[in-house]
Amino acid sequence: MAKSRPLRRFSKKCIKMKLSNLWSLLFIAVLSLGLSACGGNATQSDAAATTETKTETPAAPEIKLTPFPPSPEFMDAAINSMTYKDKKFKFVIAGDSYKLGAQTPDAPQKMCANSGKGQHIHLIIDNGPYAAKYTDEFEYELSDGEHYLLAFLSRSYHESIKTKEAHVAKKITVKDGSIVAEEDITQPMLFYSRPKGTYTGKAETDKVMLDFYLVNCTLGDEYKVKVKVNDSAEFTVDKWQPYFLEGLPLGDNTVTLTLVDAQGNPVDTPLNPVSRTFTLKADPADSVQ
Known part of the structure; x- marks a missing residue:
């Protein structure tokens, strides 16, 4: 009987150790399952966040350049x-079909920015934006010195009339508010006209007209115009006509026009290339229509 007591103590110790080990193993197993579950939830959350981010940042629309639809020609304009004297321009305009201040008949169908004041003269001095003038006489400040001058007749939606008779292109010298010398421009030149200024609302921003004026050159095999938009899109056109720009983002946009030769190199001529920045704005009224 004396010998059995140590044996009993030893058996109890073994049982306690086994129970302790068993509880340790169970604790580790439960902890492992918990960590695994947490890890799985984190992965799913990351995936959901990634999906949500992709949903909130759709791809920007593609910028497109498409031909502008045909317009009334005004062949007799x-x-x-x-003349420019004492800081005042005076034009003599002829043609039964064209009148300053009149709305071009197809303006509602063009679906682009249109002047409520009607048809007008575009006056471009050097590389600057044009001034729209709705009368044949007006005051205008010109600095002394040499300038390149282009004036042409425009439709009410700012599209130029592209005929020899409907424009004047001169290299002029100005002194004390008057032209003291002038000569015809002889080099091939490109003048930027539209887009310009600020456009507001879908009717003006969905489709924006691009228009430019050429002097002493014909687009085709010898010359082309390279159109760069926001450094993200580039086009080359070989036909002198207006175009629609579509897919432009709201905010500031920049268009650069370059007259290039048959090899695609910029032509060595004054005012080439030319860039203009304009602004597109949303109209809150569009969202409630």
Whole structure:
């Protein structure tokens, strides 16, 4: 009987150790399952966040350049003469079909920015934006010195009339508010016209007209115009006509026009290339229509 007591103590110790080990193993197993579950939830949350981010940042629309639809031609419209004296321009305009201040008949169908004041003269000095003038006489400040001058007749939606008779292109010298010398421009030149300024609402921003004026050159095999938009899209056109720009983002946009030769190199001529920045704005009224 004396010998059995140590044996009993030893058996109890073994049982306690086994129970302790068993509880340790169970604790480790439960902890492992918990960590695994947490890890799985984190992965799912990351995936959901990634999906949500992709949903909130859709791809920007593609910028497109498409031909502008045909417009009334005004074949008899003409600028017969132009003078600048005592800081005042005077134009003599001819043609039964064209009148300053009149709305171009197809303006509602064009679905682009249109001037409520009607048809007008675009006056471009050097590389600057044009001034729209709705009368044949107006005051205008020109600095002394040499300038390149282009004036042409425009439709009410700012599309130029692209005929020899409907424009004047001169290299002029100005002194004390008057032209003291002038000569015809002889180099091939490109003048930027539209887009310009600020456009507001879907009717003006969905489709924005691009228009430019050429002097002493014909687009085709010898010359082309390279159009760069926001450094993200580039086009080359070989036909002198207006175009629609579509897919432009709201905010500031920049268009650069370059007259290039048959090899695609910029033509060595004044005012080439030319860039203009304009702004597109949303109209809150569009969202409630």
